[in-house]
Amino acid sequence: MPSIFAYQSSEIDWCESNFQYSQVVAEFYNTFSNVTFLLLGPLMMYLMHPYAQKRSRSIYGISALFMLVGLFSMYFHSTLSFLGQLLDELAILWLLGCCYSIWMPRCYFPAFLGGSRLQFSCLVFITTVVSTFLSFLRPTVNAYALNSIALHILYIVVQEYKKSTNKELRHLVQVSVVLWVLALASWLSDRLLCGFWQRIHFFYLHSIWHVLISFTFPYGMVILSLVDASYEMPGETFKIRYWPRDTWPVGLPYVEVQCDTKKC
Ligand SMILES: CCCCCCCC/C=C\CCCCCCCC(=O)N[C@@H](CO)[C@H](O)/C=C/CCCCCCCCCCCCC
Numbered sequence: 001m002p003s004i005f006a007y008q009s010s011e012i013d014w015c016e017s018n019f020q021y022s023q024v025v026a027e028f029y030n031t032f033s034n035v036t037f038l039l040l041g042p043l044m045m046y047l048m049h050p051y052a053q054k055r056s057r058s059i060y061g062i063s064a065l066f067m068l069v070g071l072f073s074m075y076f077h078s079t080l081s082f083l084g085q086l087l088d089e090l091a092i093l094w095l096l097g098c099c100y101s102i103w104m105p106r107c108y109f110p111a112f113l114g115g116s117r118l119q120f121s122c123l124v125f126i127t128t129v130v131s132t133f134l135s136f137l138r139p140t141v142n143a144y145a146l147n148s149i150a151l152h153i154l155y156i157v158v159q160e161y162k163k164s165t166n167k168e169l170r171h172l173v174q175v176s177v178v179l180w181v182l183a184l185a186s187w188l189s190d191r192l193l194c195g196f197w198q199r200i201h202f203f204y205l206h207s208i209w210h211v212l213i214s215f216t217f218p219y220g221m222v223i224l225s226l227v228d229a230s231y232e233m234p235g236e237t238f239k240i241r242y243w244p245r246d247t248w249p250v251g252l253p254y255v256e257v258q259c260d261t262k263k264c
């Protein structure tokens with residue numbers, strides 16, 4: 001039995017050919033496409049700084065975990081080791097767990113928790129610990145299980161979309177759903193239709209997934225921050241802005257705290 005550190009000790013191998021450009025990096029494009037995680041994490045920390053000061057500094061922790069996901073994913077694709085696979089998947093699991101604890105609106109908590117965020121966070125923590133142990137049992141199904149959590153997030157986002165009359169928020173939801181659908185289609189296609197993609201020498205679908213899902217994250221973060229603020233800080237006004245310019249056709253969303261002259 002190979003060591004968990006050994007190259008290609010994971011049962012999962014993505015469609016990109018191995019060791020094509022380097023003897024050290026197994027999947028070149030799949031490894032370096034994770035650079036978007038390392039760029040977007042610090043940028044979101046910077047852009048969301050005013051919001052974090054006003055509402056919750058946990059945004060910094062979430063962004064740091066997001067960068068860790070990118071680093072572990074780089075390690076996984078460069079080695080295709082079992083350890084790399086587990087680190088990558090467990091970092092995603094804990095990132096999602098933290099996002100749930102912080103941003104899940106109270107109206108979606110199970111009724112027996114009586115709306116307590118502390119109790120909800122404990123429930124999420126226990127579920128995440130149990131899932132961490134379960135992930136060792138059938139490692140090949142972990143990624144499918146993680147992807148299916150996205151369906152629950154989508155359900156929450158769609159419910160909030162239906163309730164909202166804020167045009168900018170609705171636009172953000174539409175863009176994020178499109179990004180996520182394209183990302184998931186790339187991920188599934190790389191997994192399930194590899195024979196076809198290899199025949200036409202197109203091995204980049206998993207790299208495209210990395211880029212698209214990493215851009216879904218700032219969108220998800222801004223949507224959930226605004227939904228959270230609308231429930232928890234109804235007196236405050238927050239505005240969606242885009243970096244580098246609001247007027248550019250594409251940009252990275254962030255939340256600006258609007259202060260009226262009395263408070264600032
Ligand atoms: C109320 C809760 C709100 C939670 C919001 C969370 C938003 C998180 C967004 C992005 C997370 C990024 C995770 C990317 C992982 C990239 C690493 C990777 O590629 N790993 C693969 C192997 O290299 C592995 O096979 C991937 C496994 C699947 C990961 C599934 C991630 C689910 C992302 C959920 C996004 C939902 C967005 C819905 C928007 C409408």
Ligand SMILES: [Ca+2]
Nearest residue numbers: 013014015016
């Ligand atoms: Ca491969």
Ligand SMILES: [Zn+2]
Nearest residue numbers: 030073206210
């Ligand atoms: Zn990957």
